[in-house]
Amino acid sequence: MRVALDLPLEGTPSSRFLAGLLACLTGLCVLALAIAAGAQARLGELARYPAMVSVALPPLEPGMPPSGEQETILGLLRHMPGIAFAAPVPESEVARLVEPWLGRQEGAPLPLPRLIDVTLVGGVEIAPAAIERALQEAVPGISVGATGTGGRGLASARMLRDVAAAAGLVLLAGYAAATAWLTRLSLDLHARTIELLRMMGAGERYVTSQYETHALKAALQGGLAGLSGAFLPLLAFQYMPGLAGGTAAPLGEGAWLLLASVPLAGTMLATLSARLAARRGLRQLG
């Protein structure tokens, strides 16, 4: 099969520029999607380890009988969506927790807050402040704080995943935009040769196929170069997930397949974009 082009598109500075640009875009896109996939994997891990919060009721005045506030709060918590489990922390346990700072409580004990341990449903993210606001009406002065994983970890991983995926999509859109722009420039540059082809009976399909073939070659070339360039950082990312600040986990097989398909997706996008830009440009040329 003959793949030489009638238009002088290959080996030109703009052709090399296109291949180089697509290589950069591929490399960046692969890295962005790797980060997104890593963050998604981290989210999966976090979902397996539920987050915990601790609710602290104000201490009772010495000698005051139990007020029933703790039961009220427990009742409210158990009916809140996203909460798996809520249980009061025994006073002896609270005393043991503060012992390293306050020493053993002899005689009249210091007033200590009454604590409730709350376990959230796995993967669910509820801000402690939101729980606190919901409980303030029942017991003014109540406070809620995060004590386990999740919470900030979930939010960071989610944000990282969304930002990285969006960046990947923007870079893929860059593929299409760069190819369309260079195709349009090339149409103007080679208008005379295109006119010659048309004078010989070449139709729109014939001329657009020249640009498609050129974009296909440049995108495959650039895509493979970009993937190779991204390979080392990907390996580092795989074996040192701490590089992403603990918000991403090593990639699974599916993610590797997704990353390997980026040059192919980019090539299809570039080819389609070249075809559409060439078709539109030819119609404008008349």
Added chain:
Amino acid sequence: MNGGQAVIARLEGVGLRYGGGREVLRGVDLALEAGSFQFLAGPSGAGKSSLLGILALGHQPTDGRAVIFGRDCNRLEPAEAGLLRRRIGVIFQDLRLLDHQSVFDNVALPLRIAGAGEEQVAAMVSPLLGWLGLSEMLEESPAHLSLGQRQLVAAARAVVTRPGLLLADEPTSSLDPTLARRLMQLLRRLGGLGTTVLIATHQHELLAEAGQRVLWLEGGRLQQGPQEAARACA
């Protein structure tokens, strides 16, 4: 021209203006019969290339009507125009060779555009280039050839599909007498095979041989007949 032959190209009151500016052609009436062999002469700037451009479907007349192979050029769909153009061979005055391609690929171009397979391309291109004395240069870029050789390549590209209508704009202007005779021989042979040939030229030696088959274009108007032939040869 006698009336027995089919007319493959007809111009009726054709006028042409570029960008609404100066009128290049005015009221041109012309009928080219199948298999006819004619010359188009006239002073520089008379509109010869523009007239060929209309016949090659490169320009649309701004006035009048051009009917090529029975189709009104003002009403052609782009796809239909493309198909008609494949039946027309053009030797451009500025040659328009593709220097990034080989001589072989340049000549093969119209065949490939028409969808010919590579075997057919080789069977048609190689013998033609051999006949024109270019068989040693098949893989050369046209940029490395002399002007005369380039002119032969351009001619070969125009005739390789055996078009129904061949339009040549000064095809022998850079050829030495031997090569010019060889090219004219090729064009006449095509004429003998039924191709209609119209050659725009300044060259008196060609016109002297042409006799009554000379169309004279001056100031955008076309005249034809013995007086015009005599004027062209003067």
